[in-house]
Amino acid sequence: MTNGSYSPDGVFYPFPTKEESQKEAEVLENITVEEKRKGREIVAVQGLGFVGCIMAAVIADAEDEDGNPYYFVHGVQRPSARSYWKIPVINEGKPPVESTDPDVPEIFRKTVVEKKTLHATWHEKAYELADIVVVDIQLDATKPSFGSAEIGYCDTGAFEAAIKQLGEHIKPDCLVLVETTVPPGTCKNIVKPILEEEFKKRGIDVKKNPPRIAHSYERVMPGANYVTSIRDFWRVYAGIDKEAGDRAEIFLKRVLNTRKYPLSRLGDTNASELAKTMENSFRATNIAFVYEWTLLAEEIGINLWEVINAIRVRPTHRNIMAPGLGVGGYCLTKDPVLAHWAYKDIFKLKRANNDSVLGHWKTWEKFKEHVGLPMTVESVNINDLMPLHTADLTREALGGNLAKQKVLILGASYLRDVGDTRHSPSEILWHALKERGALPSVHDPLVKVWPEIPSAKVEKDLWESMKGKDAIIFAVGHREYLGLPPEKVVEAVGKPCAIVDTQNILNDEEIKAYLKLGCEVKGVGKGHIRYLKEEVERSGRL
């Protein structure tokens, strides 16, 4: 058992002692008295992950027209080995996340050091003192077997425990604003009954004091505009009843830039929860749609990338997605599953009237098999399986056999120029290559360690990492991989090798240069390479 927490910089922070906890409770109480006297409300943010930590700082930074802060914020994080270090780091005025956005360190300095409106703590006393709790704890979906999103489920245990903790501590009229992406129905069917039960245990009359619950979802993009993506962007929200909705509205209007990015209020929390999972499912479905056309394009010799660019010119089609290695990140891989799971497990729905919906002219078998959201869920499966296609292309480029072939994956993260590896398609590619007997290695300029595959050593020297490889896969479009001269790559490898481009990094001239150098080249959605090859062969004959 650990007795403390290491920060990413290697500093060790021992867990608080009993005395320290007692002292912290007093500190929190004193702060509250002091801040209340200044006319400020107290907000507790539950969970200091990717969203929670920035949201806490944004709330602490909000001020009225005269420059007076609206809120004092307690950022609350449980004392776990993985995350406890965030508390002392924040209290030094430093961000608990690495980011390319200069606003991130600035907003922590400003709120902690200068304005003194943000304090991080592990102590649940913060919930007792809060007028508003913003829930930002994680809630994951599990896909029990690969490519089986239809039996995916949501383990709500930790989430329910966190809500129970709130029920044990919060004031009866505290607003609980759930910001976590949750399965539709969660606020009404999970959060509300738990809070009511805890209220009853505490002797609170829930008729007179119904828990005040609202839901609002962010659309965060960790990256160069991390803070802005939380504060300066459109929000959707809803209350479980009118009062909760009204209070959420006041809060969000104070904290976010809603003058420029107006709020959308929905009829109830079910609708707000559904909206979030639906908008991410829309994107996931869009990607899966493009994938099947990618396979067609490759088979009939088309460069789908230029087709997509031509279609995007049309304003109504501007968001059609591009081919690629696959889909990663925390949202598109999970949110469709949350919605599908809610369909079955929260609302206990079966498409019982299935035959009648689909008519007696044709019973559409698929709708019968799949209660819920068949197309949405299939999209997740298709997207999860996409990286296997790149493994196939690599095998083809290597003459049909991957066994003992040294394959370099360029990029471990799920997004270009970002170091985040959560659910990265490179992870699936790595396993697929291994299972087929290949010897994968990986390079990424932005990833220090690959938490999902700790055994994979992430190479740091690009040219060194190429040495002696049989195949190189451009898996992520990081800036560092653009415009590499083919001659230099082949020289670094030491021989002609297989080149697989999943990101349209190579233009036709570069592909021809690789071919002339004796390399075999394949590309996702780049069926036209066969014609480039013919061209190179013709010119070789002349």
Add this chain to the structure above:
Amino acid sequence: MTNGSYSPDGVFYPFPTKEESQKEAEVLENITVEEKRKGREIVAVQGLGFVGCIMAAVIADAEDEDGNPYYFVHGVQRPSARSYWKIPVINEGKPPVESTDPDVPEIFRKTVVEKKTLHATWHEKAYELADIVVVDIQLDATKPSFGSAEIGYCDTGAFEAAIKQLGEHIKPDCLVLVETTVPPGTCKNIVKPILEEEFKKRGIDVKKNPPRIAHSYERVMPGANYVTSIRDFWRVYAGIDKEAGDRAEIFLKRVLNTRKYPLSRLGDTNASELAKTMENSFRATNIAFVYEWTLLAEEIGINLWEVINAIRVRPTHRNIMAPGLGVGGYCLTKDPVLAHWAYKDIFKLKRANNDSVLGHWKTWEKFKEHVGLPMTVESVNINDLMPLHTADLTREALGGNLAKQKVLILGASYLRDVGDTRHSPSEILWHALKERGALPSVHDPLVKVWPEIPSAKVEKDLWESMKGKDAIIFAVGHREYLGLPPEKVVEAVGKPCAIVDTQNILNDEEIKAYLKLGCEVKGVGKGHIRYLKEEVERSGRL
């Protein structure tokens, strides 16, 4: 057998006699000599349908910087009972289509009467004289059974015959620009071999004189901006070889507003053909996606229309579609089938390497069953089946039985404020209601006769059409149906009736008014009506 053709205005035009045909050939030849002397090239447009007739006029209207027309245009239409009348009508300077766009009559007047650069004819001699032929003949997809797009096919017989006719007549260096939406592969695998065969029969050396074939697709929207949607909008094109591509580029740049709406040139005709079917399939898939969420929303009491509006605020999600009655028109119902059919029948592809694409971690049954474009094709099925859901809602609103119920469908066209009934979802709804024993009737302010259901008398007096009905379905969002006062509707019906809203025509206040009047109300994607009902019941009790 008919010996002529009736125009929609009831004027009879007898087919041309042999002597008239001989004379027409001379006329065409004389025009050509004359126009060539003016330095103009000759263009023949094959097929004067929704696209061809406007395209012919747009080409005839194109002029250089000094105001000199580039082209003289022969609009060519076979002498069929259905369409022959278009020839004399055009030659009088009048459009062969009804339109709300004032540019439509104006461009025919201008080109036929004023500039004298457009002449309509039935005579194939026009092809002999042309420097450029623009192919605008129809090519349909057939779905052999309802909801079975996966076995849909494209009967290319008439299209092939039309191309053969070109091969028999055109000059060897004539540019054949196919504008028809065709299955990917058509120019290379159908048009080219037919032209080559006919050329050979005529003793033309196809090595020296390969047929010049290009493809370019329009994005026409018949409606208030009909002409503009052809001329002032982005175009995609490609040649079967470099020369054909270059010639198509010169032509399109002269004819269209490409300075403001630049052209996208693709690598080959396969790519251009695929792009068109892909962009329409993208839209069809988007609609099918929304449909499954519509069913969920209804089941859990959500107003999906407000959710969609909230999602659309996000710029990357602005084009998410709305729920509704279903999908109609000529493109979204057919183009996905064309592409799927090409996959199987033009390219003879089977996803032979299916297992390997999808990996051995999970064999995904659906990908195995469906060679081709499973998601795309399923979308067409889902969309085709959508109107049955409205039939279900109507049955529910009527207490579970449709037998002998008088049901009024408001709207027969496939689009609001347009009179076009091709593949309209109201057609499917009509049949579904009939099969379930109901007595459907229909009203539409813009449709005179319903060609697909000639037995259906299209009512013209809205209030009269409501009299004595058991249910009224708002099927199309025509302007005339917006804002109808519930009291007036119930008065016109003569009793409380069932109201089914597929277009979000009714706001919550109107729904409550109908409920208070004793009507039962259902709405596609409007699951929240249950709460409105509770509200009305509560207020009734007070």
